[in-house]
Amino acid sequence: MPLVQSVHFSNYRNFTDFTMDGLQRINLIVGDSNVGKTGLLEGLVTLWGNEEQFKALPNTFRMSYGDYTTSLDSFWSWLHPQRNHSLTMILRSTDIDNLMRAVRYEDHVRYDRDSVERSLQKTPYKINILPIGIGNYEFQVDLFNQLANTKNGKESLVSSLQVIEPRLKGLDYLKLPSSNHAMVYADVDLDYKIPTTQFGHGFTRSMEMLSNLILSGSDIMIADEIENGIHYSALGSVWKAIIDYAVKNDVQVFATTHSRECIAAAHEAMSEQENYELNVIRLQNRKGEVVAINHNKEDIETAFDLGLPLR
């Protein structure tokens, strides 16, 4: 069962009275441009993120500038609907144990978060925000080395990647005589090791995402436009790896996408699991209110069979 069961926002951005329930292990958020997909993720970070993640919000998903202080007006004021600070903004979620977590936000400050969590005697959720536009090799190497420095981190990564590359036996950061700089090499049971740069895009992107997840030890992964930078042919491998890791490690995923191929790949990968735990959530403006419309397995299959837009 996924951790978070439902989310409610009131007086947050254009979400005046918004409920998202029936949440699943993997929640793919879709909808027309500017409906509030990124705003929804920012709300989740405001609700669950640590102080560092919260304060970094202006530059996490948006083209913004400055830091927490300089962006008070350009970002934080807009968290209020139409910048109306007189309305009390409440963000809350209910989890599998029926425990509620909530924050109140007024004039750029989050209130209640710590007190609510202390009173529940539960640790805060740990969330991992997947960086957008990644694909930088130095960054991947850095992640890998950080992971290799943790207990069982590397083993966990190898085991997760075996879902998409069953021949994989190990990964190592090596400076081989044949190269003038150190690289991450994969052992695929040959007489020689292969640099990961020689693998397909699905493998390297999965490696990057999984390294992030494993390092953070998160309960929840949040990603905006998850398909960004992934060739459509690699989407299947990436989802297979993410879903397998999420199921085995009890991680919940909230990701936005604009891509029908991305939904199809997630659906296909999830269909291989014992339990189908994918929800495609369409955000839609209905009479001035943003509403969430859930799509289960049957809905997704009907949409693909009959050419219905999931948007």
Place this chain on the structure above:
Amino acid sequence: MPKLLEISKPFIVLVEGKDDAEMLYSLTHSMGMPKDEFQVLQYGGKQKFPSFLKQITNFPEFEMVTKLAIFRDADENSQSAFQSIEHHLKSSDLIPQDSVPTHSGEVKKSDSGFAVGIYITPDCSNKGALETLLLDSLTSEMKSEIETYVTQAEKSLSTDRARDKYKNSTKSRTYAYSALFENASFHDTFNKRLWDWSHPTFNQLKTFLQAF
């Protein structure tokens, strides 16, 4: 990527599949109803209807819809087929509840002006399907000839596989009628106007469509 479905008209007609859609276009043409007055959407069979209805009613464009006609085959029981559709309409919070018909063949208008009609083929009361209705429109001589062909030809099937696949069904009979016209598959019979839409058996269906 194939074009995705969009709602483009305020009058939408939901049908199970392609044959039903072609039949409606042909019938309404004979009635003088312009094709651009309504939009026919195929929901892919009764199993997919609940999900299809949920998804299209959630389209932003559904707000412009004021008329909704739903066709479904009775199969073994016309009343159960009607109740199934009625149940899904009543479960939707996007369909005005005072527009949900109480019986098959009825077109009911809500106070807000939203009209819904459910038509269970062949005739809103008997078991069967679209093909049952079509066969009823043929002359008794033609029906008898088709019956003879479909039943007698079985005796001449030469392999076990063919005998296993043999179906003595209403569909087989309509296909046998289609085979009389060279280059006409079943759905072509509608384009080529090979059915007599003036036959009284179609009156109930015409009355239903005119009630919108």
